[in-house]
Amino acid sequence: MGKVDTHKLAIDGKEPNNLRGDPITNDRYFSKEFMAKEWEYMWTKVWLIAGREVQLKEAGDYIVHDLISESVIIVKQDDGSLKGFYNSCAHRGQRLVECDSFQSSFRCPYHDWEFGLDGNVISCPDEDDYPQGSPVGKRKLVEVRVDTWDGFIFYTMDKEAPELMDYLDPLPEIYKNHNFKDQIRAQWVRVELDVNWKFFCDNFNESYHTRFVHPQVPSVIDQDHFTSRYEMFPKGHARIIQMGRPSLRDRVSEGEDHPFKMILEDWGVDISKYVDYENLSEQGWLDLKKAKRKKYKEKGYFHYENLSDEELTESPFQFIFPNIAMGVQADGCILLNWFPHPTDPEKCFFDLWDMGYPIGGSAKGIGKTGRDDSQEFKSTSAGIGKKDTYDQDIVNQKEDNSIKLQEVELDIRDYDGGRGVEDLWDHVVYQDWQLTDGLRRGVRSRGYQEPYLAAQESRVRFFHETLHDYLNGKPPK
Numbered sequence: 302m303g304k305v306d307t308h309k310l311a312i313d314g315k316e317p318n319n320l321r322g323d324p325i326t327n328d329r330y331f332s333k334e335f336m337a338k339e340w341e342y343m344w345t346k347v348w349l350i351a352g353r354e355v356q357l358k359e360a361g362d363y364i365v366h367d368l369i370s371e372s373v374i375i376v377k378q379d380d381g382s383l384k385g386f387y388n389s390c391a392h393r394g395q396r397l398v399e400c401d402s403f404q405s406s407f408r409c410p411y412h413d414w415e416f417g418l419d420g421n422v423i424s425c426p427d428e429d430d431y432p433q434g435s436p437v438g439k440r441k442l443v444e445v446r447v448d449t450w451d452g453f454i455f456y457t458m459d460k461e462a463p464e465l466m467d468y469l470d471p472l473p474e475i476y477k478n479h480n481f482k483d484q485i486r487a488q489w490v491r492v493e494l495d496v497n498w499k500f501f502c503d504n505f506n507e508s509y510h511t512r513f514v515h516p517q518v519p520s521v522i523d524q525d526h527f528t529s530r531y532e533m534f535p536k537g538h539a540r541i542i543q544m545g546r547p548s549l550r551d552r553v554s555e556g557e558d559h560p561f562k563m564i565l566e567d568w569g570v571d572i573s574k575y576v577d578y579e580n581l582s583e584q585g586w587l588d589l590k591k592a593k594r595k596k597y598k599e600k601g602y603f604h605y606e607n608l609s610d611e612e613l614t615e616s617p618f619q620f621i622f623p624n625i626a627m628g629v630q631a632d633g634c635i636l637l638n639w640f641p642h643p644t645d646p647e648k649c650f651f652d653l654w655d656m657g658y659p660i661g662g663s664a665k666g667i668g669k670t671g672r673d674d675s676q677e678f679k680s681t682s683a684g685i686g687k688k689d690t691y692d693q694d695i696v697n698q699k700e701d702n703s704i705k706l707q708e709v710e711l712d713i714r715d716y717d718g719g720r721g722v723e724d725l726w727d728h729v730v731y732q733d734w735q736l737t738d739g740l741r742r743g744v745r746s747r748g749y750q751e752p753y754l755a756a757q758e759s760r761v762r763f764f765h766e767t768l769h770d771y772l773n774g775k776p777p778k
């Protein structure tokens with residue numbers, strides 16, 4: 302697949318012999334005891350994504366991140382740095398704030414203690430009534446560790462956890478040619494789903510289901526297991542790298558519009574020269590790399606500057622332990638983040654972020670970016686046989702280049718069996734969401750058996766073994 306960018310830390314993610322073979326019991330999907338163990342030994346030990354730096358522009362801007370029974374505030378300081386605190390008053394434990402906002406100081410709604418952005422008490426009523434001494438300048442909020450990677454904000458509740466860059470290793474190096482911090486989050490949707498959070502760890506650690514559940518994808522991203530590359534990393538992260546070209550197995554039938562041809566034409570490649578499907582896929586893929594390399598500046602795709610041959614066309618799908626997946630493409634990224642419900646192990650929350658680069662510099666409308674980007678996602682997610690919608694999107698894009706792509710706010714939806722997110726019907730995650738209820742009910746069955754995994758599902762087992770390492774108090778070093 303052209304130049305291969307395998308990292309030296311990667312181990313073969315399709316080789317079950319690299320794993321122990323721990324049983325994958327079903328209690329993990331519904332038991333409160335298992336959930337409690339995950340909280341004590343895993344969630345409180347890992348680095349968690351809380352948002353993007355672009356959300357915190359001015360001193361006093363803050364994010365509130367809730368996880369199970371815990372809540373954390375991450376706030377921008379006067380010097381531009383970030384600090385994180387437990388959302389619990391240093392007086393008697395009242396929650397200080399409920400959602401993302403801005404304040405120059407935090408005032409407890411119970412007794413009006415006031416905290417500076419650095420967490421120190423700066424005033425309180427009846428300051429002279431404390432026999433043990435005034436809390437001002439003495440008491441403070443309890444800190445959590447905060448750090449960033451390329452525009453993403455992370456925090457950990459564990460004082461002993463490794464540094465973030467160490468925790469993520471080697472992902473910052475692998476994705477160094479991208480600039481996630483320069484991308485714009487054009488869609489940010491959250492739904493609550495009736496399934497244990499680990500359904501998505503399993504789901505995003507295998508692409509065995511994708512040909513079947515997402516039949517629109519193989520026309521632009523080859524889903525065949527024998528053309529893909531699989532990598533697992535020592536810290537529990539794993540990925541698949543799929544070729545950004547049509548599968549030779551799942552073909553768009555003759556006479557149908559082919560999304561890959563549209564991509565080639567968009568880059569000025571003459572598609573009439575391809576003599577057959579193999580030629581279109583194999584030569585077209587090489588031609589696309591060349592065309593992108595040659596024309597990216599004139600087309601305003603400056604974000605291609607540092608991308609490797611592989612990164613220009615291929616489609617890595619990255620799982621970051623324990624609850625993030627990133628579909629990274631040359632023009633943008635979808636980031637998926639899911640987390641448990643506070644009390645019910647058979648529910649979870651799911652965040653979908655669609656992110657893309659501005660195209661042609663910030664002065665020019667970046668509508669094209671967004672449109673291109675969403676078109677790219679649509680082209681990977683729009684159903685074959687639903688080409689009318691797809692064509693209409695292309696038309697809309699061509700007619701309207703002036704739409705400005707903007708950072709969006711969180712859009713919380715009521716999933717309602719899919720009815721609350723019907724506008725996302727052609728998105729791959731919608732197709733995954735539709736599986737959640739059946740999975741929840743099926744894994745509870747007395748007929749549940751130890752999973753019978755294909756080699757291409759080895760990363761599923763890898764995830765559970767990493768989880769077991771945490772639960773046994775031995776997280777990866």
Ligand SMILES: [Fe+2]
Binds near residue numbers: 504511515
């Ligand atoms: Fe899927």
